[in-house]
Amino acid sequence: MADKSQIEWTDATWNPIRGCSRVSEGCRHCYAETVAQRFSGPGQPYEGLIAKGGQWNGEVVVVDHKLDEPCRWTRPRRIFVNSMSDLFHESVPFEVVAGIFGIMAAASWHTFQVLTKRPERAREFFEWMDNHHERRHFDTQRLNAQHPGCDWRPFFLADIASRILPNCGAGLRVELKGEWPLDNVWLGVSVEDQAAADARISHLLNTPAAVRFVSAEPLLGVVEMTQVSNTAALAEGQPWINALGGYAWDCTGPDYVDTCSIGSRLDWVIVGGESGKQARPMHPEWARKLRDQCAAGDVPFLFKQWGEWLPDNQNPSISGPSGDTQAIRVGKKAAGRLLDGKLHDEYPEVAHG
Ligand code: SF4
Structure with a gap:
């Protein structure tokens, strides 16, 4: 658990799932995988989740004692869900995804930020829920009589959560609202280049969410948000x-x-360069283009970090849309988070509260 997070755009991280597998170039230097390698020995938290070569092996486990963490955090905060995995990984059963959404529905005083590289599976999850054989128990006169005007889905999700939580969620603080989509859950996709944007963004826009966002980190190329594949x-x-x-x-x-x-449409765009030992530099033009697109579209923009590299007159060179530039490795802290001398720290405007 990380009740306090160093990640600029969140307050805390919540990792009820462990394990993953790589899907695209943005996963090449997966931070979570590096951490998991270190703690994958016998009896350690990531035992059984890392292959011999050091990569995720595709196995995923639910961490029971972490499931109810947000319900125990009384002070409202922004919570990044599965910063060390992907909630919509193909090995996470939809019943587990539903339970985790149920916990988010119940802990409605928090704002949850769910970020995935698998938005097509997120879409499938919502379709699965709408077609679930138990929905008739919730989408009925009984629910309408007890909770007039409420949507059945939060109750359905909370019911599944009570089945997967230790002690069926007994003693938890629960503040369930009957709103759909859940007004305290933001759904985002990671996008590192145009190919990822083309593959992921339209699925996100086709999925119910109170707030939809893109995290362009590590940004590895030009992304044109005004022209992504449908x-x-x-x-x-x-x-x-x-x-x-x-x-x-x-x-x-x-x-x-x-x-x-x-x-x-997108409600928020985050941009960041790569950090870590093998980090790749980010061309300033890639970041500027997204900043300018967001300004033109009146979409909040947050420049999270340069990563390990800053543009400079030294090697290595990186190719960008307006020619080559040079970058120097100065370290993440020294590189900072100013773009053209300015801090960009915008957030979506939301009515949640
Ligand atoms: S999806 Fe995220 S957690 Fe999974 S391998 Fe890729 S970067 Fe790592």
Whole structure:
């Protein structure tokens, strides 16, 4: 547990799941994997989760004694869920995902930040829930009589949580609201380059969430948020999405005017360079482009860190959209978090409270 986090955009981390496997270039120097390697010996927390070569082996375990942690934290805080794993990893059963969402629904005084590289599975989870055979017990007159005007889903999720929690959640402080989507859960995708943006962002925009965000860290290339692939087929015949504007569009016409609203857009963008021993430098133009796109789209922007490298006149060179630049390794702390001399520390505006 980390009741206090060093991560700039959160207050605490909550890791009820351990274990993962790599999915894309952004995972190459996975921080969680490095930590897990160190503590994977017999009797240690990550035993059985790391392969011989030092990578995650794809096994995932639920950490029972961590499940109810947020319910025991009485002071409201922003909580990064599974900073050391991925809640939507294919080895996490949907019943477990539902239980974790149930805990988030019950601990409604907190704000939970769920970040994934598997948004297509997040979508599947919400579809699974809507088609669940038990939904009729919740989506009925009984619920309506007891909790008029409430959505059945938070009650369904809390019920599953009580089954997976030690002592069925007895003695926990519970403040369940009947709102959907849960107003205290933010859902985000990690995006390191355009390929990841194309594969992930439209799925996120097609999933119920009070706040949708992108964490572009480690940023490894140019990302054009106003033109990502419509992989989730949010609008028929429209191959592109402007994720900051909330519309799909077709670029075959002369003026790109063939747009249609998709009913959702990104509420927040975080940018950061890579840290750690083998960190790769971030070209300043990659960060600037995202900053400028967010400013034009009126989307809150948070520049988290440069990472280990700062742009400089020394080697190694990195290629960017407007030519090569140089970077020098100064360490994460010294590199800081100013972009062109300015602190960018914006957060989404939310009504939750
Ligand atoms: S998804 Fe996250 S935790 Fe899993 S391997 Fe990739 S970076 Fe590591």
